[in-house]
Amino acid sequence: MRLLYFDGSGRLASTNFIQKTIPPYAILSHTWGDDEFLFEDLVNGTGHGKAGYEKILFCGERAAQDHIQYFWVDTCCIDKWNLRELSKAINSMFQWYKNAAICYAFLSDVSTPMADAQLHQSTWETSFRKSRWFTRGWTLQELLAPASIDFFSLERQRLGDKNSLEQQIREITRIPVTALRGNPLDKFSVPEQMAWMAGRQTTQEEDMAYSLIGIFGVSMEFRYGEGMERALERLQEEMEKANTTPFIVPFDQNARFIGRESQLAELKGMLFVGASTTKVAITGPGGIGKTQLALELAYRIRQELKNCSVFWISASDKESLYQAYAHIARLLNILGWDDEKVDVRKLVQLHLSNESAGQWLLVFDNADEADAVGLMEFLPSSEHGAIVFTTTNRKTAAKLAQRSIVELPEMEQDMARKMLETCLVNPANEQEKADLLLKGLAYLPLAIVQAAAYVNVNKITLQEYLSLLAEKMDGLVEPLHRESENVIAVTWLISFEQIRRHDALAADYLLFMACVDRNDVPLTLLPAASPHEQGIHAVGTLAAYSFVTKRTAESALDLHRLVHVSTRNWLEKEELLSQQSQVAITRLLEVFPDHNYGNRSKWRRLLPHAKFALSSGLTRQENEAKTSLVWKCAMTLGSDGRWKEAEELFVQVMETFKRVLGEEH
Incomplete structure (x- = not known):
């Protein structure tokens, strides 16, 4: 958990408590505006002129008045480019609010014209009852989780706390007083808890489900784009299958899957045989349906072998492979999964190789570049395990699975x-x-x-x-x-x-x-x-x-x-490839962050796109944007310890300068 504090010189700073005892902290509850102070601003020391920075100052100063050094604000304490960190944050949010020493609810649409707000409640109560804070999805758990909440107006005037304003909050939200007072939420029925969300809204429709996972005490993968209905269905599924056999597949079953029954039967007959891990490869040209076949296989194994864990891993590139392993490690709660110094690929490999892991199926999709992504190095081994690869490359299929190959006709x-x-x-x-x-x-x-x-x-x-x-x-x-x-x-x-x-x-x-x-x-x-x-x-x-x-x-x-x-x-x-590539390079230069290591999640995700645009022979001439992007890539590769790749790009920049400016420069 990343917490904020003001250092001895009054400068805003942060520290990440990883496998450490988390000290007492204050936490902010608010509604997002158009000019928030973000994680990138925190890392780069920028954004102090933003309207959202005033909320950071408010939270820190108020915490200091309550003799609390550390505080947490969602706008800047989560690196949203780090998908592992974002997933952990979403699934931990309820507990973070619950464990806070105090929560400050900042109501930016409630104004207090009088100096002593609590003595002049009539001047602001109407706007309090109509506050946007009571209509947002995420603020429901921020109301229920903390033991102590203080409400503040736009002018930073304290309006009261959850106890003193209990009657108004009960009338606004229709939430029972017993729930507001901290009674265990599992004492209330699921329909009753779902009714508390009535009239609330979220910017992303899926958040109508994701903002409930802490209230219902489940963990859930976030899949923005799936739609609210499907997200709510998955929430229900997670509630029903809590503590059951893991099934970690990022895609829904294809309701339109047709045919391939003979190949499915062949695949199932090749799995879980012998005294060692069985490996099978599905191969065929692009577009023939390899991924869909593997997906259908995964769902049928789930239906037929109730105690068999199923895991899906994208093997298209190194970063996808790593993120999939990290996701599995987190959901399985493998010891050390949240330690950034530990290689989670090794953790998962050792975990699944252990007898206690039971029966499992691993699917590695798009394993065309097995050597390049280091796939073979982290394969688990167990007589109870089976691995399926999909690839367009027949030679790769033979290398991964020897003769156990299913070629799609x-x-x-x-x-x-x-x-x-x-x-x-x-x-x-x-x-x-x-x-x-x-x-x-x-x-x-x-x-x-x-x-x-x-x-x-x-x-x-x-x-x-x-x-x-x-x-x-x-x-x-x-x-x-x-x-x-x-x-x-x-x-x-x-x-x-x-x-x-x-x-x-x-x-x-x-x-x-x-x-x-x-x-x-x-x-x-x-x-x-x-x-x-x-x-x-x-x-x-x-x-x-x-x-x-x-x-x-x-x-x-x-x-x-x-x-x-x-x-x-x-x-x-x-004859538009060069022109369009220049558009891509210019856009990448706009969004590509500097090499500050705090930006690593963002530039690691953008680096494949920048390298593709720069290394595919797309542009016909050197230009400032291209050279600047090459330089940024080189700096970030250096920050990531990839010295050889960084050196190659630095040489490319120097050669460009020589051609453009001449040897004397």
Whole structure:
């Protein structure tokens, strides 16, 4: 837990209590404004002119008056770029408020014109009853958890505490007095507790569920983008399966999964055999459905083997691998999981290798670069364990699983027909047209999904889409290596041209993402839209056409490899790749933080995108923005101890200076 304090010189500072006894602290409850003092401001020593900094001063000064040195404020005490820290904070929030020595509720919309507010309650009680603080989702737990709450006005006048204002709070919130007085919340029924949220709102709709996890005493993965309904469903599931066998899979089961029953049976028959860990690889070309097959396998193992733990790990790059291991370590509460000096990959490896871990299944998705990400080094070993890999690379599959390989064939016509019918919102009785379309799509699942998405969005017939497909077959952006990849290039082109006509911002977002790494693109990296809602709509357009997948837990997007390739090929054909790459580099330079180690979570997440933009031969000429971004990358790599990579970039910068300025400079 990171706490704030003012040092001897009066400067705001922070300290992180990791595996240490946490001292008494005050905590702030408030509603967020437009100009808050953030974690980046704390790290960089900036933001003291922000309106939100006044709340930091208020909390610290008030705590000092109550003889408390340390205090906590949510705006700046959580590194929201560090997904592990953010997840821990969300799941710990209720306990942090409960354990605080005192909570200060700062009501910015309640004004006290008289000097002694408590003697002139009539002047502010009406605005107190209408305060926005009583309408926000997160403030419910901030009202219930602390033993002591003092309420303050905009002018920092004390209005009273939870005891003296108990009647007003009870009338405003309709929460029983016994709950306000700290009685155990499990004494109240679930419907009764859910009713306390009535009339409250959150900025992110999913927070209507996440803000309840402490009240119900459960832990839950946050998946922004899943929607409130699904988040509430998962909350209910967590409440029902508390203390049951772990199932840590970040995706919902695909309700539209069709076919592949023979491959599923083959996979299940290869797991948990022999006296050592069984390893199986699923391989096949991009878009054929490897990830969906592995996902369905995970859910069926859960249904059939009730005592088998299931874990899903993204192996597409080093950072994804590390974060997945960290997430598992936290949810399993493995000793040392929150120690930043400990390698959580080793912790999970040792834990699952122990007999006490019982039966488990590990799925490593997108293991195409197994050597590059160091995958083999951290594989657990147990006769009760099984590991499944997905990869497009046949040689990688053989290296990971030897001969235990399931190669996905082309989808059979009957299954492809069922898949198309399932994906269509209004499936028509056009079997002949459907068969012609499926043949044209090479029975490829990704192509079927994209074609169905286009039909759904534009409300056209299969015959009309067939005509579009035939028209574009001769106009491929750039022929790819396999027929299946060529098909997806065509379905991409059909959808992209429609997007350009009807949602220019969505098209711009796609072109932008083609110039950065295709995985884990933060929504905050996309060029800002005005109004903000237009950006949300643009992302929705791309999702509707099955061009992007939302990372529900991370407010980020992924592009399928073939969507990324097709978009880049189009940019090259139109001679726009260099220009669009410059847009990406300029944007990255805007959001890329300095090398201060406190910013490491943010620059570690952005570094793959910066390195992709800089190392892919995208720009044709050196310019100041590119050189500045190279320099920032070099500095952050140095701060992270990656000296060789940093040195290579420093040399690149020096060579650029020599070419531009001459040897004498």
